[in-house]
């Protein structure tokens with residue numbers, strides 16, 4: 001035994017080969033926490049002192065190789081100043097350089113996922129062999145930083161600047177065949193042949209068949225690119241990557257600049273450039289929020305897993321209604337492998353639902369994500385039906401018929417009578433109270449909300465709504481089913497609009513008030529898109545549909561009359577109501593705040609419409625002047641305040657779940673971390689002051705709660 005730590009052991013075999021194995025005790029995966037990095041340094045020092053070592057295999061005893069640095073340490077570390085962060089990475093560079101400079105050849109045996117720092121360790125080895133089911137990648141830019149432990153230096157020297165830019169700026173996890181193709185690894189073998197393959201490589205290196213010194217010097221020298229090649233690679237990539245990442249995500253472009261600046265340098269100088277860029281990015285708000293997002297996502301997924309572990313099996317399901325939502329739910333369930341009955345009262349609806357599923361599966365086939373056999377299998381998972389004949393052995397039902405309480409109550413009572421006593425019954429209602437729908441049921445404990453977002457196949461969130469009488473078993477089964485469908489469930493309590501729509505409608509309320517005071521709605525859209533929303537509020541209303549919006553608004557106004565019953569000052573009609581009255585329903589009938597024309601691909605394209613402007617003009621009451629910041633505050637404060645209220649009312653359990661639901665459900669700008677993180681970033685006291693000023697003019701939609709005022713006074717935050 002050369003070294004024995006908590007996470008790393010180094011054992012010398014009889015033939016002189018040392019096996020360095022990552023196997024963090026008491027953990028399910030290997031991460032490179034600061035403690036593990038210390039052990040790694042000590043293990044390499046011990047290896048340096050050992051005698052007669054002929055080569056080194058670096059591997060892992062877990063399913064994954066090493067998933068990367070320990071991200072739970074990031075916020076704490078990144079609070080330190082830039083010099084500290086540069087020193088920290090310089091130290092890790094030295095450790096990894098020690099690995100690269102060992103007096104014998106080294107090989108990484110990549111048995112599973114190797115990400116971030118895990119991938120960077122493999123890059124410091126002379127050779128890499130990879131198991132055919134492993135993946136390799138540098139996802140750091142997704143956290144708002146660049147790879148900081150040599151990835152920006154070694155990867156381009158290994159696979160070429162163009163490939164490295166693609167891997168690093170895209171943050172992709174790359175499969176073994178792709179890694180082999182670009183030369184990131186030397187061989188791909190099945191998992192059980194991995195160790196033998198690694199030993200074989202070392203044997204050949206020691207026999208002089210493979211030149212590990214040449215490998216090293218290629219990684220330690222400047223990149224061989226002439227001026228024209230440099231320009232072609234880097235400048236072209238910058239244009240492309242900037243377009244894709246957008247202005248709010250600086251890390252992918254910074255990564256290209258780091259590779260470019262270091263291209264003409266040797267190892268240490270290139271690493272110094274990387275360390276500096278890393279430290280600068282680690283201090284940005286974007287990085288802070290993206291790291292927070294990662295941690296929140298982990299928390300939400302962990303909670304989902306805990307529920308799902310307690311759930312009875314969900315092997316066969318049914319959806320009532322084959323409309324926009326029902327069709328989408330059937331597709332998603334079938335695609336992810338849970339057979340589903342799709343019941344409607346109209347044959348045409350069933351045909352449309354199936355047609356949509358076929359179209360989406362066809363796209364998966366085109367993209368190479370499914371084979372034609374898999375497409376056929378997925379399609380056979382959907383059983384369209386006009387009768388309740390086969391409902392006796394269904395484990396879970398999602399009701400997705402029209403949004404009418406009387407129809408829903410009748411349909412739910414009808415289906416309940418056919419189900420097994422233990423089956424779970426859910427409704428995809430967007431607005432109707434779960435307790436109200438449960439009132440007529442015989443087994444209200446088996447009932448809860450399962451609220452999907454449109455389009456179902458794209459939107460990651462499912463709100464699971466617990467009614468007063470809902471049992472833990474029903475929540476667990478619904479969460480389990482959402483996870484089986486590849487969705488991220490968030491469990492919330494019942495209230496009008498549940499969590500996401502309850503938070504969204506005050507935002508539309510802010511929009512109506514702005515427009516009423518003379519702000520141009522197209523400008524409001526542009527400002528909010530620049531702020532980071534995928535679409536501005538007027539455009540979003542067109543996508544949601546004015547009928548749906550007016551209906552939901554009515555429900556919200558009944559539920560929260562004090563702040564959400566918004567009669568416009570000018571004759572009692574908001575711009576949204578006026579659109580609805582004039583049958584301008586939005587995208588679904590080709591006109592709303594915008595007019596819609598088909599683009600070349602047959603997709604709706606929005607164009608400005610004078611008639612819409614003239615209609616909105618009728619809602620204008622006063623004519624104010626608004627800066628971009630005014631617009632942002634007037635839109636964001638009501639949304640954020642409602643998120644605060646949902647947390648205070650216990651509708652959602654934690655800030656992390658609230659923020660993730662808004663990001664996954666309505667596209668809240670991820671780099672801003674969610675509504676509660678946004679308040680933290682502004683400062684709770686600054687936010688309260690802003691909200692109070694706006695509330696004086698605009699009323700209760702903007703008024704901060706007592707608890708939030710209290711938080712501001714005490715200097716508290718939502719996140720540590």
Ligand code: NAD
Nearest residue numbers: 321322323324325326344345349400401402403429430454
């Ligand atoms: P839709 O009108 O497209 O589809 C409703 C379907 O239900 C129709 O095919 C209709 O024939 C069928 N139907 C009516 N009565 C039925 C019955 N007794 N048994 C079986 N099928 C019956 O509506 P949609 O947009 O898919 O919405 C369905 C539900 O999902 C609503 O509660 C809605 O509020 C909710 N929802 C919609 C969205 C959205 O963006 N469209 C988002 C989330 C939730």
